[in-house]
Amino acid sequence: MALLRCNKCGHVAEVSADQIGTSTPCPACGNHVPVYDTVLFVRKVLQQYFALQDEVKQLRAGSAPTDVAAMPAPATAGIDFHNTEHLTSEAWHAEIVAWFQRRQIQVRTSPDAVNTTGFFDEFAVEIGDNYPLLGDVVGKIRWAQQKDVPSFSLKLGDLSQKDGQAINAFCKRLYEHTFLSKYFYQKQDKLGRATIQSAPAIRSFFAGDWLEWYALMKLLAFFQARQKAFSCTRNLSVTFPNEDLHELDVFFLVEGNTPVCVECKTGEFRQDIDKYLRLRKRLGIDRSQFILCCLGLGDEQAAGLSSMYELSFVSPTGLQGHLAKLF
Structure with a gap:
């Protein structure tokens, strides 16, 4: 379900769900207005209603309204952003689409690009937070992809024991989560050997x-x-x-x-x-x-x-x- 509300004349109307995130003329006055997902719209209206209701109660009781910092956290507070499809919905993107359309700019979203139920987000944060240590591994994978070289090796014996163990553990996790096709560690030579993953999504991940x-x-x-x-x-x-x-x-x-x-x-x-x-x-x-x-x-x-x-x-x-x- 979807609806529109005209800010010019106040007209409210139900429209087709396939119009969510678009702009359409108001049936009453012709003013162009955004179309919202009904559930999202009602949820936001109720949030404002209950906030005003609490304020009225406080004023009637003779107290000042609750400080903004003490108000309940927004709806995203309980979401585990490292494992959710919440960001892929049309309702989640509706405000962004409307913002661009007010500027006469058309947009097309990519829901899969914000689906965090996989492992791209976790490995990205690990790489970014530890790039001085892990950057060489990422660079070797990227080089192998660009040159169509199927495998590469890591001389972990050249590193400190702590760094060598950390990189070996990282490569093992890459393999366990299919970011590498193969990985094994030659303990005697302190050498890590890896085979790159050819899947397009993995190639794009290491490409940037x-x-x-x-x-x-x-x-x-x-x-x-x-x-x-x-x-x-x-x-x-x-x-x-x-x-x-x-x-x-x-x-x-x-x-x-x-x-x-x-x-x-x-x-x-x-x-x-x-x-x-x-x-x-x-x-x-x-x-x-x-x-x-x-x-x-x-x-x-x-x-x-x-x-x-x-x-x-x-x-x-x-x-x-x-x-x-x-x-």
């Missing part, structure tokens, strides 16, 4: 998708911890009125009206700076909220680039610190 997953999960954790209402998506296709097509790596809409766009680069990014500058301006997003998350970028270099261009540059580990300045 892992950083997008990392950014997604870090933003989810950040906004959930701060009890912010939000919706989000990944791999969002946007089409401008002149039919220019772009894909946004990670996009969040915070409290219904504050966009945060994160573009992720595991390789060279310098030749794309002008492209991102133009894209940011076309989207109408503040420079502080349009973020280039670049692998290998130091904090000092990121700060320097941010002052040179009307964009925000961060390293993966500096992503949440930047968000803390905004929210």
Whole structure:
């Protein structure tokens, strides 16, 4: 079920469910209005109703309204974002779709890109949080994929005992969760031997998708911890009125009206700076909220680039610190 409510004349009408997330003329006055999933719309209305009801009770009792910080956490508070299909629903994306449509921009979501019931998100966070240690493994897998070399080896004996054990354990987990086709450790030679996985999803993950997953999960954790209402998506296709097509790596809409766009680069990014500058301006997003998350970028270099261009540059580990300045 779906419905529309016109902000101009107040008309409410039930419409076809296949119109959810689109904009349609009001039957009464012709004003273009967004179409909402009925359950989502009613849930939000009830949340506002009960909040006002509590405020009225407090005022009648002679007390001040409850402080915002003490109010119940938003609906996302109880969700385990590392294992959910919650982010794949049309209702979850509805506010984002409406935000773009108000700017005359058409969008196409990719629900599978935010389905965390698999293991991409967990490994992405492990890689991003421990890249100085695990980056060599990721690099060897990526090199083998690019060169169509089926296998590679790791000389763990060249590392400290602690680091060698950690990398060996990481590769074993990659194998157990099918990110590698084969892996075995030659204890006597302290040598790890691995065979790459040829499945397209795994190839894309090591080609750079892992950083997008990392950014997604870090933003989810950040906004959930701060009890912010939000919706989000990944791999969002946007089409401008002149039919220019772009894909946004990670996009969040915070409290219904504050966009945060994160573009992720595991390789060279310098030749794309002008492209991102133009894209940011076309989207109408503040420079502080349009973020280039670049692998290998130091904090000092990121700060320097941010002052040179009307964009925000961060390293993966500096992503949440930047968000803390905004929210």
